[in-house]
Amino acid sequence: xxxxxxxxxxxxxxxxxxxxxxxxxxxxxMAPVDVQQVSxxxxxxxxxxxxxxxxxxxxxxxxxxxLQMNTRAAVVSRDRMETLLENMASAKVPVAIWVGPSGSRLxxxxxxxxxxxxVTAMAPGTRIGNMGTFLSADGVEFDFGSATELLQTDTLGFxxxxxxxxxxxxxxxxxxxxxxxxxFALDGLTIDGQELDxxxxxxxxxxxxxxxxxxxxxxxxxxxxxxxHTVASSPVTYLLLAIGLSLLIFEFFTAGxxxxxxxxxxxxxxxxxxxxxxxxxxxxxxxILVGMIAFAVDVQVGVPRFWxxxxxxxxxxxxFVLFQSADGMSLRPSWLTLLVGIGGAALTFIVGMPSMxxxxxxxxxxxxxxxVGAQGVAVDDISPDGIVKVHEGxxxxxxxxxxxxxxxxxxxxxxxxxxxxxxxxxxxxxxDYRERH
Numbered sequence: 001x002x003x004x005x006x007x008x009x010x011x012x013x014x015x016x017x018x019x020x021x022x023x024x025x026x027x028x029x030m031a032p033v034d035v036q037q038v039s040x041x042x043x044x045x046x047x048x049x050x051x052x053x054x055x056x057x058x059x060x061x062x063x064x065x066x067l068q069m070n071t072r073a074a075v076v077s078r079d080r081m082e083t084l085l086e087n088m089a090s091a092k093v094p095v096a097i098w099v100g101p102s103g104s105r106l107x108x109x110x111x112x113x114x115x116x117x118x119v120t121a122m123a124p125g126t127r128i129g130n131m132g133t134f135l136s137a138d139g140v141e142f143d144f145g146s147a148t149e150l151l152q153t154d155t156l157g158f159x160x161x162x163x164x165x166x167x168x169x170x171x172x173x174x175x176x177x178x179x180x181x182x183x184f185a186l187d188g189l190t191i192d193g194q195e196l197d198x199x200x201x202x203x204x205x206x207x208x209x210x211x212x213x214x215x216x217x218x219x220x221x222x223x224x225x226x227x228x229h230t231v232a233s234s235p236v237t238y239l240l241l242a243i244g245l246s247l248l249i250f251e252f253f254t255a256g257x258x259x260x261x262x263x264x265x266x267x268x269x270x271x272x273x274x275x276x277x278x279x280x281x282x283x284x285x286x287x288i289l290v291g292m293i294a295f296a297v298d299v300q301v302g303v304p305r306f307w308x309x310x311x312x313x314x315x316x317x318x319x320f321v322l323f324q325s326a327d328g329m330s331l332r333p334s335w336l337t338l339l340v341g342i343g344g345a346a347l348t349f350i351v352g353m354p355s356m357x358x359x360x361x362x363x364x365x366x367x368x369x370x371x372v373g374a375q376g377v378a379v380d381d382i383s384p385d386g387i388v389k390v391h392e393g394x395x396x397x398x399x400x401x402x403x404x405x406x407x408x409x410x411x412x413x414x415x416x417x418x419x420x421x422x423x424x425x426x427x428x429x430x431x432d433y434r435e436r437h
Contacts, residue, residue, distance in 0.1 A: 030197055032217050033064050038068065041071060045229045058091075065095050067095065086140065094119065097114055108130055112142065121167060123175055124158050124177060129154055132152060134152070158175045184213055240267045244263075246292075249299060278323055279323065284317070284322040286318075312345065375411065376410070382397055386405070396420050
């Protein structure tokens with residue numbers, strides 16, 4: 001009898017378990033959806049991140065991959081974009097593109113990715129277009145309804161894109177305002193024979209239907225990738241270049257290597273990465289470099305003169321035309337960025353740098369005639385420039401008649417030019433036979 005009761009109990013539990021299992025899956029038990037955020041210029045870092053996201057979604061069991069896009073141009077080649085579109089079209093997981101949130105833009109070559117995606121949607125207040133000539137990507141059909149030709153040269157908002165049939169998901173008149181709605185939009189769609197199940201429906205205590213979206217796993221660039229992606233933008237690259245070169249000049253004309261030199265070197269190296277990524281005008285870059293050399297001519301004497309003006313003109317010219325257009329979009333930094341860069345250079349080399357140079361050597365700017373005839377010691381080799389120590393003070397020095405002076409030698413001060421001492425060796429100096437004895 002006891003065995004009979006146990007058998008009936010087990011059978012009853014199994015029966016109700018089967019009933020429960022036959023019900024709708026909860027949001028927690030459904031396969032998740034991956035979301036990859038793509039913003040800023042589409043560079044090689046972003047292109048690789050998209051391709052890695054497709055592989056990750058497949059390996060981690062995601063139902064689909066949603067690309068949240070807000071980008072206005074690409075700085076990769078057309079061949080690279082063709083490869084990216086072909087990889088999207090052949091991805092083993094459904095790929096959807098959501099242009100959002102409101103205010104986002106999808107222009108240029110990145111906008112052509114809409115043709116390779118399985119599902120496309122837009123948030124209200126977003127725009128797409130300016131695609132240019134369509135790429136030759138295998139397996140990708142560029143069909144945007146009645147707006148196919150228009151989108152190559154112009155842009156459309158959500159309402160017009162919806163009416164023209166440019167999107168692969170229409171939905172309501174309100175579009176897809178937030179990511180949660182995008183996940184809802186995927187529910188029930190069949191892509192390559194796979195039906196997406198991204199929404200669960202349950203009844204609450206009042207008998208009302210409650211719809212819950214499956215888990216969305218958000219991904220974005222890692223810390224290092226985000227750093228280099230940020231550096232490869234025209235405003236950041238421009239400011240890093242200006243700051244880095246200025247700090248290197250300051251450190252070059254002061255004794256020793258300090259924090260300013262280290263920071264300047266890091267800024268310059270990072271700016272070089274941005275310059276290598278972005279389309280630039282070589283003549284403009286040369287003008288900026290020559291302008292910095294012109295600044296340096298006057299920095300060494302501690303007084304802004306003719307060469308400071310030349311440097312400011314060259315630096316200003318180079319700043320305005322340094323970056324060329326990419327994918328139909330001008331990359332010139334904003335007026336505020338240019339004002340900071342040009343104004344900062346003017347203040348640095350007209351006011352700040354001469355003052356810092358004089359302060360670094362801890363010497364007054366007037367009343368130093370008494371130093372002519374004084375003796376000191378060469379801190380390093382002077383050929384023709386170097387550092388000397390006179391009366392416990394460190395000075396920048398230049399040989400009087402191009403006579404090299406070894407480190408540790410005794411020197412004699414013969415003249416003063418700004419904050420630079422003209423010196424000669426105490427013994428063995430070249431003689432000027434034009435002088436009368």
